[in-house]
Amino acid sequence: MWRRCIFCMIARGEAPAHVVYEDDGVLAFLDIHPSAPGHTLIIPKAHVARVEDLSEEDASALFKALHRLVGRIQDAVDAPSSTIGVNNGPESGQEVPHVHIHVIPRFRGDRGGIIQGIVRSGRRPIQEEMQRIAEKIKELSAADTKLAHYAPGHIK
Ligand code: 5GP
Ligand code: ZN
Numbered sequence: 001m002w003r004r005c006i007f008c009m010i011a012r013g014e015a016p017a018h019v020v021y022e023d024d025g026v027l028a029f030l031d032i033h034p035s036a037p038g039h040t041l042i043i044p045k046a047h048v049a050r051v052e053d054l055s056e057e058d059a060s061a062l063f064k065a066l067h068r069l070v071g072r073i074q075d076a077v078d079a080p081s082s083t084i085g086v087n088n089g090p091e092s093g094q095e096v097p098h099v100h101i102h103v104i105p106r107f108r109g110d111r112g113g114i115i116q117g118i119v120r121s122g123r124r125p126i127q128e129e130m131q132r133i134a135e136k137i138k139e140l141s142a143a144d145t146k147l148a149h150y151a152p153g154h155i156k
Pocket of ligand 1: 006017018029030032033034086093094095096097100
């Protein structure tokens with residue numbers, strides 16, 4: 001835990017928050033500047049800045065809590081849908097360097113966008129480049145992936 005991290009302080013009960021869920025490893029509370037009513041943050045209690053640095057246990061616990069909570073968050077504010085996202089690293093806009101999943105309830109006509117709209121490359125994908133990137137990701141994941149038998153360009 002970090003002494004001066006605001007989310008660690010909330011997890012320790014040293015800063016106030018509208019807590020909506022807690023288990024051994026996870027806490028969820030309302031965002032102080034909600035993008036929509038019911039905007040909730042789900043965090044690991046352990047101080048970890050980025051998703052890739054979470055322990056497998058905390059990663060599983062986070063997604064499990066998300067799975068449990070998302071429908072209830074939507075129901076609490078009569079939202080038919082939600083956008084779920086993580087700002088992962090400063091270049092993505094992450095301001096609090098403690099992993100948190102945003103659950104933002106969405107409403108018909110709320111004029112919000114889609115996650116893919118955050119960044120637009122503005123150019124058509126080049127097949128060779130996609131192939132090269134896919135190969136690189138597979139190579140880096142080789143120890144724990146089962147994708148070896150897919151043909152190039154296979155769409156899962
Ligand atoms: P991000 O780091 O993903 O850009 O966003 C951090 C989020 O945490 C923001 O939406 C912000 O409103 C929220 N936040 C920052 N400080 C506090 C706080 O002290 N309490 C609560 N409940 N939310 C906070
Ligand atoms: Zn922290």
